[in-house]
Amino acid sequence: MKKRPAWIASLVAWPIVLLIAFPLLWMLITSVKPAAELFSTSPTLLPKAITFEHYVRVLTDTPFLQYFANSMILATSTTIVVISISVLGAYSLVRFAYPGRETLASLVLFTYLLPSVVLISPLYLMLVSIGLANTLASLVIAYTTFALPYALWLLRSFMAGIPQDLESAAMVDGASRMGAFVDVVLPQALPGIISTALFTFILAWNEYLYALVLVNSDEARPLTTGVMTMLISAFNIEWSLLMAASVLMSVPLIIIFAFFQRHLTSGFGAGGVKG
Amino acid sequence: MVQVVFEKVSKAYGDTVAIPGLDLVIESGEFVSLLGPSGCGKSTTLRMLAGLEQPSSGSIRIGDRDVVNLAPAARDIAMVFQSYALYPHMTVAENICYPLKKRGVAKADRAIKLAEVAALLQLEPLLARKPGQLSGGQQQRVALGRALVREPSVFLLDEPLSNLDASLRAHMRAELIELHRRLGKTMVYVTHDQLEAMTMSSRIAVMRAGELQQFAPPDEIYNRPANVFVAGFIGTPAMALADGSLADGGGHLVVHVGSLAVALPFAANGVRPDAVTVGIRPEDVLVGEGPWQAQVRLVEPTGYETIVALDADGLALTARVPGSNALRVGETVAFDLRRERIHLFDKSDGRRWEPAGR
Incomplete structure (x- = not known):
């Protein structure tokens, strides 16, 4: 096939990129506009003057940093819990034969098919009864319930692609079952683990509904609900602060993506067994 | 050890x-x-x-x-x-x-x-x-x-x-x-x-x-x-296997397979199975002259030798003939067998049976 000139691709791609990125761009622009300019009757695309006062206010006058820390702890713990369980669980589903294995796998998928709204009330009552209501731990548990099934399925398909001979070889070469898992399976599954971890982290970072229902104190509130409650009241929406907070909220995800994208792509092509 | x-x-x-x-x-x-x-x-x-x-x-x-x-x-x-x-x-x-x-x-x-x-x-x-x-x-x-x-x-x-x-x-x-x-x-x-x-x-x-x-x-x-x-x-091309029977031909063991009666260079004494499976390796079929006739069914030249599928009045045999032989499909050829190398198996259990004196 003849290769089309690159500029045609650019001509098509860039408008789409701009279209999708425009709200983000608008968010960024709004966050650095002085408040007076924001509500002027002739709206401007580019700010006449750039100010960082909103950022300073968000960081100093509001509990933003507290929420940020909460979100960070929440997303990180959820990821660690989900990945530790799902890596071992997926391995077990792929490698070990035991009665009910397939049923178990399908049941796991079934829980994923349930809308999360359905589970929210029973989950809340359960968390209250074990005394975890209104804590970060309650959210970690809640997020695990819906991130884990997906993670299990994702990792299961990744692990199914790892030839069993590799572990057999490692075991003959002197490794225990667990040693073979660590030396051979984990490195092979790493791209899958990274993408699953990324998925879980983003899910936990962006989750809103459960956070709204299960937690209502500033000590345990994550960014999603925290920012909303502090800046949106019945009478007033602090647009500049909201946009500044939104930009700050996006930064961690952008950093994580920028960092792990390299790992993701390098992980996929590597290795492979012939035959 | x-x-x-x-x-x-x-x-x-x-x-x-x-x-x-x-x-x-x-x-x-x-x-x-x-x-x-x-x-x-x-x-x-x-x-x-x-x-x-x-x-x-x-x-x-x-x-x-x-x-x-x-x-x-x-x-x-x-x-x-x-x-x-x-x-x-x-x-x-x-x-x-x-x-x-x-x-x-x-x-x-x-x-x-x-x-x-x-x-x-x-x-x-x-x-x-x-x-x-x-x-x-x-x-x-x-x-x-x-x-x-x-x-x-x-x-x-x-x-x-x-x-x-x-x-x-x-x-x-x-x-x-x-x-x-x-x-x-x-x-x-x-x-x-x-x-x-x-x-x-x-x-x-x-x-x-x-x-x-x-x-x-x-x-x-x-x-x-x-x-x-x-x-x-074991063996490529495979050994020809066919049902047969053993008989005493005046002190000699005679194996009947297809329409062939092959006198073996072994004595007919001792117990022998009623029915046998007869095995003949391709290199033990000698094409050219001999007491029997067969029709050529297939010729596979490999360069160094030619594999020939034969039909001896219903008995399917395979032969190895040296070189690129000029045999044609449908042609009738004479052949002999290396009689001392014919394999015999008891048909009842499939096990090898050795005539006395082998």
Whole structure:
């Protein structure tokens, strides 16, 4: 096939990129506009003057940093819990034969098919009864319930692609079952683990509904609900602060993506067994 | 001395019995091939020896240890897999050193061992590469290197050559024979390729449906197959097998097969089976002159010889004729048989039957 000139691709791609990125761009622009300019009757695309006062206010006058820390702890713990369980669980589903294995796998998928709204009330009552209501731990548990099934399925398909001979070889070469898992399976599954971890982290970072229902104190509130409650009241929406907070909220995800994208792509092509 | 002994070893998967009960003694330093069609249990046997499968019953001994309950790591074996099973994320050097590392060999000693093995298998220029960057033959040598480096007491090889192309396979076959000669270690080799088994083995264990059919040196397997299965399985082109009967022709044993009555150079005394299966190898059919006539059904020239399918009044025979013979399909030719080399099997149980005086 003849290769089309690159500029045609650019001509098509860039408008789409701009279209999708425009709200983000608008968010960024709004966050650095002085408040007076924001509500002027002739709206401007580019700010006449750039100010960082909103950022300073968000960081100093509001509990933003507290929420940020909460979100960070929440997303990180959820990821660690989900990945530790799902890596071992997926391995077990792929490698070990035991009665009910397939049923178990399908049941796991079934829980994923349930809308999360359905589970929210029973989950809340359960968390209250074990005394975890209104804590970060309650959210970690809640997020695990819906991130884990997906993670299990994702990792299961990744692990199914790892030839069993590799572990057999490692075991003959002197490794225990667990040693073979660590030396051979984990490195092979790493791209899958990274993408699953990324998925879980983003899910936990962006989750809103459960956070709204299960937690209502500033000590345990994550960014999603925290920012909303502090800046949106019945009478007033602090647009500049909201946009500044939104930009700050996006930064961690952008950093994580920028960092792990390299790992993701390098992980996929590597290795492979012939035959 | 490291003998490998299977004693009444069985393996069942649920209700499916893969191996009903295997007895096999492999002597120290032997090169034994487990040969058979797919599904005959040869790979399962090897994997049980490796500890990758647990036998349902029976005992397996390596040296004087019963290894049934030992982990693969504790059995002092090394294995080469059909897929090579090289660790894709490790370099060639790391792959080869992995078994040493797992056994806690010091780094300096690992380097010495690695150098030895790399020199033996000509892997020096490849040590820093990853398996994905190697050709099939190179991967094969790395897999061998990883098995050799630890100097185990038994080597297990599971169809290691089947992923190579024909010329490389012939080359690696020669290398393996040389390697076995040099190391003198016990090797157990699984294959479905009879050429590999015949050329490399000191003894061949022919298996079928989980049962050992014959365990003998290659020439005995070929010249004195223990039953009809081994007779038909070993040899290309295959031995012609047909139903026949035995009779006493004035003191001589006479075998009736098809419309042929073949007087054998053996006495007719002693007990003999009522019905037999008669086996005739292609090289024992002599085309040109003789007491019988056959029609040529198919001619397959291979250059060095020509394989000819014959029809002797309903009896199908195969013959090897030297060179590119001018035989034509449909032509009628005279032929004779090497009568002393005709194989006889008791039809009731398929076992080889020897006439008195053979």
